[in-house]
Every structure is written in C-alpha cells, then in structure tokens.
Amino acid sequence: MFDALSIARDLVRCPSVTPADAGALGVLENLLKAAGFETHRVTFGEPGTADIDNLYARIGDQAPHITFAGHTDVVPPGDESAWTHGAFSGEIRDGFLHGRGAVDMKGGIACSLAAVLQYLADHGGKPGKHGKGSISFLITGDEEDLSVNGTVKLLQWVAARGERFDHCVLGEPSNVEVLGDCIKVGRRGSQSGTLYVDGIQGHVAYPQRAANPVPDISRLIVAISDEPLDHGSAQFQASNLEFTSVDVGNTASNVIPGQARARFNIRFNDHHTQATLRELVEARLARAAGNRIKARIVWEPSNSNVFVTEPGSFTDLALAAIEEVTGRKPELSTSGGTSDARFIASYCPVIEFGLVGQTMHQIDERAAVSDLEKLTRIYRGILERYFA
Structure with a gap:
C-alpha cells in the first residue's frame, strides 16, 4: 500500500490519454478511501469539449491544509512499436519504471500518495499535531490538453464548498538533470x-x-x-x-x-x-x-498568467527536505512552460517539485526506481516539517 513503485506501475498501466481516465483515478481513490479520506469524483464538461473526470480527496478538517496536486492524463504514446517496452506496460527493467506517464506525472503522484500513507500510518491516521491539520489530493484529467474541465473547475468546486488551501505541492517533473536540482516557484x-x-x-x-x-x-x-x-x-x-x-x-x-x-x-x-x-x-x-x-x-483566449511564490517558510522547509535526502540545495526556478500551478497560485502558495523531466513526452519515457524512492522520502520530509 505504501510502495510508490507499485502505485506508479498500476497508474502507468492505465492508458489514460487525455480525455480518457482508463481507471487511473480509481487506483488512487481506492487507496485513499482505505486510508480514511473523504473522496469525491467530480465530472466537468462544456459544449465542444470532452467531459473530464477529476478526483478530490481530503482527510482532516482543520488548518493548516496542504494539498498535493497532479494529473493522471498523459500525452499519446506515438508509435507504440518504437517503444523498447510497452508504452503502457509499467515494466520494471534495469532500475527503471517504463511507460507513458512514469515521469509526467504518475510517478510524482504515486510518491506523494505513498508519502502521505506512510505519514498517516505513523501518526495514528491523522494529519498534523494532535490531529489538527488537513491533507488533500487535487487530481485532474485534462492537464495535457485544453485544461478547461480539470483543475480550474475543481478548484472552484472546492472553494464553493467553503474549503481553502494553505499550501500546495504540485508533483510535475521539475528537476532538469538530477533529483534535487530545481524547484519551480513560478512560471511566466x-x-x-x-x-x-x-x-x-x-x-x-x-x-x-x-x-x-x-x-x-x-x-x-x-x-x-x-x-x-x-x-x-x-x-x-x-x-x-x-x-x-x-x-x-x-x-x-x-x-x-x-x-x-x-x-x-x-x-x-x-x-x-x-x-x-x-x-x-x-x-x-x-x-x-x-x-x-x-x-x-x-x-487567443488565455488563462496562463504569470505567478511566483515568494521565498519563505514554505519554500525553506521544502529545501530542507530535499537537501536532507539528496544532499543538494535546489535552485528556485521560474523557467519552463505552463502547468496547472498557474491556476492553483490564485488560491494558495504553490511549489512544483517532482521527478527528473528528461524523458517526459518521449518514446521510452521512464523513471528511475531510486528516484521514486527518494521523492517519496522528500515528500514525507515535507509533511513532517509542515506539521511540526
């Protein structure tokens, strides 16, 4: 249950090319329900677009509230015959998990889920000191396409329920060369x-x-x-x-x-x-x-605005957790393209930290098993510091 590699493998085996879910959200929902989370599957759509299934899950009802965000949809695999291992095989070979989404970003979601489950198991099933705190997951299914029926509307849906986030970690593959070299704290x-x-x-x-x-x-x-x-x-x-x-x-x-x-x-x-x-x-x-x-x-209509999360206690605790596991102090970066962080930034401070992005969207996308293990430990370190 607490093994990021197993969770990531199960997610990769779901061929969830946007807008298909292909069972990916169900993998997460089952694990979250078993851990005591209140879960919601919410579908959004509008004329001219595909209906998108999304997942919101929360445990705890008090502040501080940290959410882990991500997307289970993936880009098309391209020529599947060109893959060394099947595009949706989830095969583990030579120290790597192979398959579309292993890096972007099913691997990151699996690590955050494993870290949260480990944390809750060690803290009596409740987040925060004396059970005062909340952890949630904000998972969408259309980040790789139009991004109109996913995170934008899911955030609005959560806000309409009277809930608010204090901080967010988005598990996009932020690292450039090696795990621990970069945190995204903003985007153009x-x-x-x-x-x-x-x-x-x-x-x-x-x-x-x-x-x-x-x-x-x-x-x-x-x-x-x-x-x-x-x-x-x-x-x-x-x-x-x-x-x-x-x-x-x-x-x-x-x-x-x-x-x-x-x-x-x-x-x-x-x-x-x-x-x-x-x-x-x-x-x-x-x-x-x-x-x-x-x-x-x-x-063209655009909802991609510039944002930045200023350095402070939240970025400091993330830096400390990363340095403890990797021995590296990552750069606080605002480079790169767009992500769902541009929507989340209107609701709370957000940082992006996930796997190494070198093979994302490529043939033979793959994530190092050792990186999955380290990323899980980093997320666990963030939780320990956040609720300390």
Whole structure:
C-alpha cells in the first residue's frame, strides 16, 4: 500500500490519454478511501469539449491544509512499436519504471500518495499535531490538453464548498538533470495570437492590379519581434515573442495571395499583464503598419498568467527536505512552460517539485526506481516539517 513503485506501475498501466481516465483515478481513490479520506469524483464538461473526470480527496478538517496536486492524463504514446517496452506496460527493467506517464506525472503522484500513507500510518491516521491539520489530493484529467474541465473547475468546486488551501505541492517533473536540482516557484505567462495582413489577390504578371501581403507581413514580423519586450526581472528571465508559422494558403505560383497570416506565442514575465502586453504589441504593429498596410491581430483566449511564490517558510522547509535526502540545495526556478500551478497560485502558495523531466513526452519515457524512492522520502520530509 505504501510502495510508490507499485502505485506508479498500476497508474502507468492505465492508458489514460487525455480525455480518457482508463481507471487511473480509481487506483488512487481506492487507496485513499482505505486510508480514511473523504473522496469525491467530480465530472466537468462544456459544449465542444470532452467531459473530464477529476478526483478530490481530503482527510482532516482543520488548518493548516496542504494539498498535493497532479494529473493522471498523459500525452499519446506515438508509435507504440518504437517503444523498447510497452508504452503502457509499467515494466520494471534495469532500475527503471517504463511507460507513458512514469515521469509526467504518475510517478510524482504515486510518491506523494505513498508519502502521505506512510505519514498517516505513523501518526495514528491523522494529519498534523494532535490531529489538527488537513491533507488533500487535487487530481485532474485534462492537464495535457485544453485544461478547461480539470483543475480550474475543481478548484472552484472546492472553494464553493467553503474549503481553502494553505499550501500546495504540485508533483510535475521539475528537476532538469538530477533529483534535487530545481524547484519551480513560478512560471511566466503565455499568450498566443495571429497576425493578419490583407492584400489584393491578382495575377503575378500584373502586380499593379494587386497588393501583395507577403512582403508586408515579413516587415511586420521583424518590427514586432525584433526589439526585446523587456530584459528580465528579479524573479524571471526576459519575456520572448516567437513567431511559429507563416501561411498564405496559396497553392499556385502565378497568383498573388489576398491575405497572409502568422501565428505567434509570447512567454511573459511579471513586467507585464495580458492587457499591457497586448497594448505593447498592438502599438508596435500600428507604428510599423502606418496607414498603408492593412493589418490586425486576433488574440487567443488565455488563462496562463504569470505567478511566483515568494521565498519563505514554505519554500525553506521544502529545501530542507530535499537537501536532507539528496544532499543538494535546489535552485528556485521560474523557467519552463505552463502547468496547472498557474491556476492553483490564485488560491494558495504553490511549489512544483517532482521527478527528473528528461524523458517526459518521449518514446521510452521512464523513471528511475531510486528516484521514486527518494521523492517519496522528500515528500514525507515535507509533511513532517509542515506539521511540526
């Protein structure tokens, strides 16, 4: 029951490619119920999206309340014949647990569950000093896809019940090279958009009768992205705007296209909000386009805002637990992409610490058995310090 490797293996054997659950939440729910947790399976959906099953479980009803968050959904395995071991085999070979989700992030969930079960077994089945405290699990099923029917709505559902979290540990694979090298304490925000430039379609032999948007969009791409958005801040690296595609939808070589479009994404730091960022980019576009070029930006909806958990007692106790097990003092980092921590940060301070992320999303994803054991001990150390 308290073995992270066994729990992780059982989770990996559930082919829970978003939006399928494939029994993964049931594995966790059964163990949590047996340990005395009050569990809730909550399904959310909306038109145009798949219904997503989520799990919330809590033991205790007093503060302080620490929650362990994660997702059991995984990305597709790709060409399964290319895997050395089956993508959902959960095979243990050569000191590694093999399979999709072993690192991202079923292994991390298994370690947090094993640590909590061990802690409760050693403390009379109750969290905190004299039973005063709460531990919960916030597990979603759509982090790898749209992230609309998972953590966002589950957090709202918990809040509507009158519950609040004091701190959160998210078990995403935060470490870069070796266990203990990095804690994520923040993330840059993310904003995407599409630049449209309108021209006039025509025959290439008669350019005077047309207006070619291709040279214009090339100039605008340079004008928008050439100048830095900022030079970084105390907690974050510099924001960056990257164009990711340019298209005119034209299959003919003798036709000047009538429109060109270019998609881009911005990863932004705490110098900006989504509103001020859009204003900055729109101003650059207006200056470069002038009155001649007909251009506009269509912004995509985004719930990926910048956040940071400031150093303090919570990060200190996590650092101490990690250093005790690994002998390393991890960097407090805000690098990388987005995660569900961006939603959790609106409810309580959150840190991300899990396994080493080198093989996540890859063929032959795998987690070292020794790392699963160490991560369980680290989570156990966090609990002991948290409720001390």
